[in-house]
Amino acid sequence: xxxxxxxxxxxxxxxxxxxxxxxxxxxxxxxxxxxxxxxxxxxxxxxxxxxxxxxxxxxxxxxxxxxxxxxxxxxxxxxxxxxxxxxxxxxxxxxxxxxxxxxxxxxxxxxxxxxxxxxxxxxxxxxxxxxxxxxxxxxxxxxxxxxxxxxxxxxxxxxxxxxxxxxxxxxxxxxxxxxxxxxxxxxxxxxxxxxxxxxxxxxxxxxxxxxxxxxxxxxxxxxxxxxxxxxxxxxxxxxxxxxxxxxxxxxxxxxxxxxxxxxxxxxxxxxxxxxxxxxxxxxxxxxxxxxxxxxxxxxxxxxxxxxxxxxxxxxxxxxxxxxxxxxxxx
Numbered sequence: 001x002x003x004x005x006x007x008x009x010x011x012x013x014x015x016x017x018x019x020x021x022x023x024x025x026x027x028x029x030x031x032x033x034x035x036x037x038x039x040x041x042x043x044x045x046x047x048x049x050x051x052x053x054x055x056x057x058x059x060x061x062x063x064x065x066x067x068x069x070x071x072x073x074x075x076x077x078x079x080x081x082x083x084x085x086x087x088x089x090x091x092x093x094x095x096x097x098x099x100x101x102x103x104x105x106x107x108x109x110x111x112x113x114x115x116x117x118x119x120x121x122x123x124x125x126x127x128x129x130x131x132x133x134x135x136x137x138x139x140x141x142x143x144x145x146x147x148x149x150x151x152x153x154x155x156x157x158x159x160x161x162x163x164x165x166x167x168x169x170x171x172x173x174x175x176x177x178x179x180x181x182x183x184x185x186x187x188x189x190x191x192x193x194x195x196x197x198x199x200x201x202x203x204x205x206x207x208x209x210x211x212x213x214x215x216x217x218x219x220x221x222x223x224x225x226x227x228x229x230x231x232x233x234x235x236x237x238x239x240x241x242x243x244x245x246x247x248x249x250x251x252x253x254x255x256x257x258x259x260x261x262x263x264x265x266x267x268x269x270x271x272x273x274x275x276x277x278x279x280x281x282x283x284x285x286x287x288x289x290x291x292x293x294x295x296x297x298x299x300x301x302x303x304x305x306x307x308x309x310x311x312x313x314x315x316x317x318x319x320x321x322x323x324x325x326x327x328x329x330x
Contacts, residue, residue, distance in 0.1 A: 001285050001286075001287060002284055002285065002287070003286075003287055003288070003289075004286055004287070004288050004312075005288075006263075006289070006290065006296060006298065007298055007299070008290045008291065008297060008298060009297045009298055009299055009306070010299065012297060013290055014292075015263070015267050015290065015291075015293075017295075018265075018290065018292030018293075018295030018297055019189075019266075019292035019293045019295050021297055022292060022293075022294055022296065022297050022309075023076060023294065024076075025297070026076035026077075026079070026080055028080040029083070030049070030078070030079040030082040030086075030094070031051050031082065031083060033049040033073075033092075033094070035047050035048070035049060035050075035102055036049075036125070036129075037106075038122060040118060040121055041121070042109070044107050044108050045103070045106045045107055046095070046096055046103040046106075046107055046118060047073075047096045047101065047102040047103045048093050048094065048096065048126075049073040049101075049102070050093050051085075051086055051091065051092045051093075052091045053089045053090070055089060056089060056091050058132045058133060060089060060090065060091065060133060061134050061135075061163075061317065062090070062093060062126060062130055062135050063081075063085055063090055063091070063093070063135075063136045063317055064092075064093045064095060064122065064123060064138070064162075065078050065081065065092060065093065065094045065095065065143075066095050066119060066137070066138070066140065066143030066146055066147055067095070067096075067101075067143050068140045068141030068142045069197075070100075070197065071140070071143070072100040072101030072103075073095075073096050074101055077140060077294055077309075080310065081310060082094060084314060088314070090317065091133065093126055095119060095122050097111035097118065097143075098110060098111040098115070098118065099111060099200055099204060104200075104203070105203075108204075108208050109232070110200075110229065110232055112229050112233055113145050113146065113174055113245045113246075114146070114149060114244060114245030115146055116146050116149045116150035116153060119137075119147070120150055120154075120161075123135065123137065123150075123161050123162065127161060134163040135162045135163055136162065136163055136164050136166065136317050137150070137151070137164070137165045137166070138165070138166040138313060138317075139165075139166075139170065140167075140168050140169065140294060141168070141169050141170065141268070141269070141293065141294060142170075142171065143170075144167030144168055144169060144170030144172075144260075145167070145170040145171050145245070145246070147165050147166075147167050147170070147247075148165065148167050148170055148172060148247035148251050148254070148258070148260070149245065149246075149247040150165075151165045151256060152249075152253040152254050153250055153253075154255075155253045155254070158254065159256050164256055164258065165254065165256060165257075166259045166260075166313060166316055167258075167259075167260045167261070168261045168313070169262060169263065169266055169268070169269060169271075169293050169294055170260065170269070171246075171269040171270070172246060172247045172248040172269075172273045173270050173273035174245060175239065175242040175243075175246070176270035177268070177269040177270045178222050178225070178238075178242070179270070180266075180267070180270050181193075181268050181269070182220055185267070186267045186268065189293075190220060190221055193221060194224060195217070197215075197224055198215045198217070201213060201215060201228065213228065215227075225241060226238040248277070251274070251277070251283060252277060252279055252280060254280070254282065254283050256282065257282050258282060258283040258284065259284050259286060259316050260274070260283070260284065260285045260286065261286050261287075261288075261309070261312060262285070262287045263287070263289075263290055263291030263295070264287055265290050265292060266291070266292060266293045268293040269293065271287065286312075291308075294309065296308040296309035
């Protein structure tokens with residue numbers, strides 16, 4: 001475990017302030033992109049937004065970005081990073097998981113924490129389109145779990161498709177993360193996600209003429225997974241789903257360079273899920289004392305600017321040597 005000395009924004013160091021301000025204080029818009037439609041093996045469809053800098057060459061890097069729960073290519077952090085990568089001459093591919101962003105209304109099935117096969121299909125398409133381009137896979141929150149699960153499932157074969165994988169605030173132990181967001185002090189996040197998930201489910205059932213479902217407004221994430229997600233994707237229960245789809249189970253099989261970033265005070269996920277696990281040297285778990293969930297807001301006058309998370313990611317998308325000083329391994 002490596003620790004970094006992230007200094008949060010003064011007067012806004014609380015985990016909730018970091019989480020909320022981190023998600024709403026962004027006005028960046030991604031540069032123009034083209035929509036790539038991808039037909040999946042089960043004949044469902046999702047989309048990817050491909051943003052290519054003007055002087056990008058076929059052997060230049062490509063970064064594939066996966067959003068979190070209830071996110072899309074329009075998520076603030078994806079648009080912000082897409083713009084920064086663009087200015088560095090790096091191509092980005094923002095994946096819209098099934099039913100998200102421009103995939104909404106064209107995907108009959110629902111995305112979930114184990115949608116690694118869908119992302120593998122995306123990566124194969126990217127490699128077909130840009131065979132000479134080295135690819136980094138970066139996932140955020142739910143997308144981080146998917147990225148790690150995919151890299152772990154691929155094991156040694158992962159090096160044929162991706163150069164490295166980065167996960168930010170991944171719920172790698174789904175059961176304990178659901179317990180974390182279910183705590184009373186974190187209830188506002190659970191209510192927020194349930195509201196958006198209910199809207200997505202009702203839209204999907206209406207759009208495709210599926211039977212109506214009754215999803216109470218006050219249900220928990222666990223109840224949503226137990227009564228809706230698990231049966232939809234072929235699991236007997238939420239616990240079976242969590243066991244099968246938690247990246248914690250396979251992260252020690254990852255064979256490519258891997259960085260996993262946590263904030264110890266994350267109010268949404270369990271950040272201690274890798275404690276006691278013997279990870280290979282190519283897999284690094286990095287933790288800051290503060291930062292919330294996808295927050296990591298620092299002073300705008302800091303050397304790396306207000307978005308410390310972006311600084312971390314941009315520094316790690318280096319295909320020769322990382323530029324982030326990880327300090328002491330403890």
